[in-house]
Amino acid sequence: xxxxxxxxxxxxxxxxxxxxxxxxxVIMLFVPRSRVPLLKWLALAVTLVTFGLSIGMLAxxxxxxxxxxxxxxxxxxxxxxxxxxxxxxxxxISLFLVLLTTFLLPIAxxxxxxxxxxxKAYLASFLVLETTVVGCFVALDLLLFFVFFEAxxxxxxxxxxxxxxxxxxxxAIKFFIFTMGGSAFLLAAIIFLYVKSGSVTGTPTFNWLDxxxxxxxxxxxxxxxxxxxxxxAVKVPLVPLSTWQPDAYEQAPTAGTLVxxxxxxxxxxxxxxxxxxxxxxQATVWFRTTALVLAVIAIIYGAIVAFAQTDMKRLIxxxxxxxxxxxxxxxxxxxxxxxxxxxxxxxxxxxSTGALFLLTGMLWDRIGTNDLRRMGGLxxxxxxxxxxxxxxxxxxxxxxxxxxxxxxxxxxxxxxVVGSPWAVAAVTALVLSAIxxxxxxxxxxxxxxxxxxxxxxxxxxxxxHGGAAPAAGALRDLRGIEYAVLVPxxxxxxxxxxxxxxxxxxxEPATNVVAGCFSGAMxxxxxxxxxxxxxxxxxxxxxxxxxxxxxxP
Numbered sequence: 001x002x003x004x005x006x007x008x009x010x011x012x013x014x015x016x017x018x019x020x021x022x023x024x025x026v027i028m029l030f031v032p033r034s035r036v037p038l039l040k041w042l043a044l045a046v047t048l049v050t051f052g053l054s055i056g057m058l059a060x061x062x063x064x065x066x067x068x069x070x071x072x073x074x075x076x077x078x079x080x081x082x083x084x085x086x087x088x089x090x091x092x093i094s095l096f097l098v099l100l101t102t103f104l105l106p107i108a109x110x111x112x113x114x115x116x117x118x119x120k121a122y123l124a125s126f127l128v129l130e131t132t133v134v135g136c137f138v139a140l141d142l143l144l145f146f147v148f149f150e151a152x153x154x155x156x157x158x159x160x161x162x163x164x165x166x167x168x169x170x171x172a173i174k175f176f177i178f179t180m181g182g183s184a185f186l187l188a189a190i191i192f193l194y195v196k197s198g199s200v201t202g203t204p205t206f207n208w209l210d211x212x213x214x215x216x217x218x219x220x221x222x223x224x225x226x227x228x229x230x231x232x233a234v235k236v237p238l239v240p241l242s243t244w245q246p247d248a249y250e251q252a253p254t255a256g257t258l259v260x261x262x263x264x265x266x267x268x269x270x271x272x273x274x275x276x277x278x279x280x281x282q283a284t285v286w287f288r289t290t291a292l293v294l295a296v297i298a299i300i301y302g303a304i305v306a307f308a309q310t311d312m313k314r315l316i317x318x319x320x321x322x323x324x325x326x327x328x329x330x331x332x333x334x335x336x337x338x339x340x341x342x343x344x345x346x347x348x349x350x351x352s353t354g355a356l357f358l359l360t361g362m363l364w365d366r367i368g369t370n371d372l373r374r375m376g377g378l379x380x381x382x383x384x385x386x387x388x389x390x391x392x393x394x395x396x397x398x399x400x401x402x403x404x405x406x407x408x409x410x411x412x413x414x415x416x417v418v419g420s421p422w423a424v425a426a427v428t429a430l431v432l433s434a435i436x437x438x439x440x441x442x443x444x445x446x447x448x449x450x451x452x453x454x455x456x457x458x459x460x461x462x463x464x465h466g467g468a469a470p471a472a473g474a475l476r477d478l479r480g481i482e483y484a485v486l487v488p489x490x491x492x493x494x495x496x497x498x499x500x501x502x503x504x505x506x507x508e509p510a511t512n513v514v515a516g517c518f519s520g521a522m523x524x525x526x527x528x529x530x531x532x533x534x535x536x537x538x539x540x541x542x543x544x545x546x547x548x549x550x551x552x553p
Contacts, residue, residue, distance in 0.1 A: 012074045013057040014088040017098065018134045020050045021105070025127035033120045040113060043123040047106040050130065054102040061095060061506075069509055070140075071095075083205050087141040092510035093273055093343050094137045096503055100350050101137070101263055103488070105130045108255040110485045111358055114365075115163070122163055125155035129259060136267045142190045142275075143206040149186070149231075149267070153179055156256070156264065164251040171244075171251035178244040182234030189227030196220075212279050225283035228276050229291070235268030236324050238294045239301050249317035250370075254361030257313070261320045261357060262350035269327050269346055273339070273514060277331070281517045284332070291332040296425045298325025303432035307439075312363070312370045315440055316356045319396065322429050323349050329426055330411035334518040338414025339511035340504060345407035347503070348496060352395040352404055355489045359389045362482060363444070366475050372440060377449035381475045386445040388478070388486055393437040395493050398430060403496035406504075 024046030031039055061071045070089045078084035090098060108126055115122055132155070135148030153176060161172035193211050198204030200214060216224070234241045249257050277284050302322030309315035327349065330342030362385060364370055367378070379386035395402040398409075408430065416423035478486070496503065 010074075011060070013053070013060050013072050014090065014138045015074050017050060017053045017057055017102065018088070018131055018138060020053060021046055021127040021130035021134075024050075025124045025131075028120060028124045028127065031120065036116060036119045039119050039123055040109070040115075043127060044106060044109045046127060047102070047109050047130065051102040051106060054099050057090075058095070058099060061090065069513060083203055084143065085141050085205070085207055086144065087207060088138045088144075089140050090138055092507040093514075094270065095506060096343070096347050097137045097266055097270060098134055100266075100347050101130060101133050103492070104258065104262055104350065104354060107354075107358075107485050107488065108258050110481055111255045111258065111361065112253070113481050118162060121158065125158045125162075126255070126259070129155040129159070133259075133263050133267065137270060140208040141206045142193065142208060142211065146183075146187060146190055150183055152264065152267075156260070159256040159259075160248060160252045163253045164256070166251075167247065168251045171247040174244045175248040178234050178237075178241065182231040182241070185227040186231035189224045192224065192227075208275075208279075216280075218282060221280045221283040222286060225276055225280040225287060228271065228279075229287070232268040232271040232276065233294070235271070236265055236298075236328060237268070237321070238325065238328060239297050239321075242298070242321055245321060246314050246317045249320070249357075250311065250313045254358060254364075257357045257361075258354045261317070262354035265320070265324050266346045266350060269324065269331065269342065272328065272331050273343070277334075277514055278517070284334070285518065288332050288334065292329060292419070292422055295325045295329035295332065296422060298322065299329065299426055299429040300432075303429040303436065307432060307436040309436075310372050312360050312372055312375075312440060312444065313357070314370075315372075315436065316353065316360060319356075319433065319437070320349070320353050322433065323353065323396075326408065326411060326426060326429070329415060329422060333411070333415040333418050333422070334515060335414035335418055336508070336512055336515040337410045337417070339515050340507050341407045341410025341412075341414060343507045343511060344496075344500065344503060345404070345411060348395075348403040348407045348493075351489055351492050351496070352392055352402075355392040355486065355493070356389070356396060358485060358489075359385065359392060362478070372443045375444040375449075376447045377445070378475075379445035382477045384477045386441075388490070389445070390441055391490065392493070393441055395497070397434045397437055401497050403493045403500075405497060406500045 024042065027046075028039060028042060031042065033039075057072065070091050072088075072090055074086065074088040076086040078086055105126065109123065112122065112126075129152060132148045132152035136145060136152070139145040139148055157172050157176050160175060161168055164171060190206065193214065194204050194206055196216070197211060197214055201210075205211065230241070234244075236242075237245050249260055252260055299322050302318045302320070302325060306315050306318035306322065309318060323345070327342045327345045330338035330345065333339075360370060363375075363378075366382065367375065369375070391402075395404055398404040412423050412426060415426065
């Protein structure tokens with residue numbers, strides 16, 4: 001393998017951030033299963049170190065050349081014969097998704113602090129999952145991306161099936177089948193591109209930059225777009241490929257639901273921007289109306305079904321479906337504002353919806369149920385928890401001054417410019433979200449308790465921590481470790497709501513490139529009659545000193 005990094009003295013920040021959790025999981029193999037406290041502290045230390053490294057990555061990103069779009073590139077050759085490459089890089093689209101991942105994993109470990117049974121396998125699964133998620137956000141070689149994309153199925157399946165609720169096996173298998181089915185389309189498209197690049201240039205490659213300059217017939221590009229889009233639509237998910245989502249979110253343990261909603265769904269939305277839009281711009285325009293229709297269906301369907309739920313966790317799951325539809329709407333509106341808003345929304349949704357799932361898990365720990373019909377009057381018993389829940393619900397609704405407002409405003413603004421009916425349809429879901437979230441809050445925390453003592457009897461379902469549900473009436477407000485989980489999330493929600501400029505200033509250069517390919521603002525390679533050649537690869541490859549494959553287009 002050749003030396004990593006195209007620059008002299010380059011420190012491989014992305015490689016270190018990506019594989020540090022995996023190294024921690026390997027170390028964990030040598031710790032006896034009986035040493036549960038040590039395993040917990042080790043997992044927490046590894047995730048905190050990884051977050052610290054990601055802060056170093058951010059500092060290095062800021063220090064690189066201001067005119068550069070793709071940063072911190074790690075590049076090496078695995079095999080010269082097969083032209084296999086190790087290629088990592090970040091831009092404004094992926095940078096904060098990596099930071100979101102490393103920020104939330106220590107919180108996921110803290111949220112699992114009560115785990116006892118199978119703690120070693122459980123915590124190791126989260127460390128492996130962190131590596132695969134970060135890998136998806138930084139891999140710019142399609143084969144390497146696919147490896148990370150598929151590898152994340154294993155720890156996710158184990159987390160759901162091993163520590164979920166009563167129907168965890170069904171939910172885990174359904175999640176696995178849907179995701180594997182979508183991945184089959186992705187793999188077929190990647191292999192075709194590899195073979196096609198060899199026939200056109202004489203040098204087959206999985207390199208995203210090279211493939212983004214590959215001339216394709218219009219019909220071929222459309223089929224390839226579908227292969228990528230289906231795989232990512234399953235992960236987002238979009239209706240009708242979303243039936244796995246409510247079951248998986250409901251049955252997963254609390255920390256598992258946090259990762260599913262806050263991180264794994266973002267891989268699908270990120271993939272649409274990074275691969276569908278950048279590699280197949282003309283096909284994107286051709287499928288644009290279909291994608292917008294699917295996004296609006298997800299927005300409205302998720303909001304209406306959420307309104308009908310009596311289970312708190314399923315309500316938030318359908319709410320998440322609606323929000324992810326909002327993100328996809330911004331992506332396919334294809335304007336600078338909507339693209340920037342969607343990327344920012346990915347981060348904001350991970351914070352606010354992830355926090356709501358954590359709070360739901362904390363409620364279950366106290367009352368032994370997620371059934372809103374068995375709640376009521378809890379604000380008098382757990383006032384701080386009730387206040388934080390209301391705060392996060394308001395953030396999820398897009399209250400001005402909190403994080404979701406800015407991203408929703410940008411998506412609606414960018415969508416309205418290109419098609420006001422789409423924006424009007426999306427606004428209806430914002431109204432519905434206020435109704436179902438405030439209704440859920442009122443039913444759970446105010447009114448007359450449904451059962452004496454303000455809590456229902458413990459149910460038989462698992463609580464996601466490996467322990468039994470508490471006895472009815474044993475209610476305590478937030479504890480120290482729960483403050484450690486929630487305070488960073490509250491701070492992030494407030495910061496991004498009041499001062500999102502530092503994040504948007506790094507997102508916009510990358511989204512300008514993406515949107516420029518559809519507005520004609522960016523210079524594009526020459527286009528051949530009846531062919532499609534993307535402009536992204538040419539622009540990015542001109543912005544970094546990256547060794548190119550011989551025979552590249």
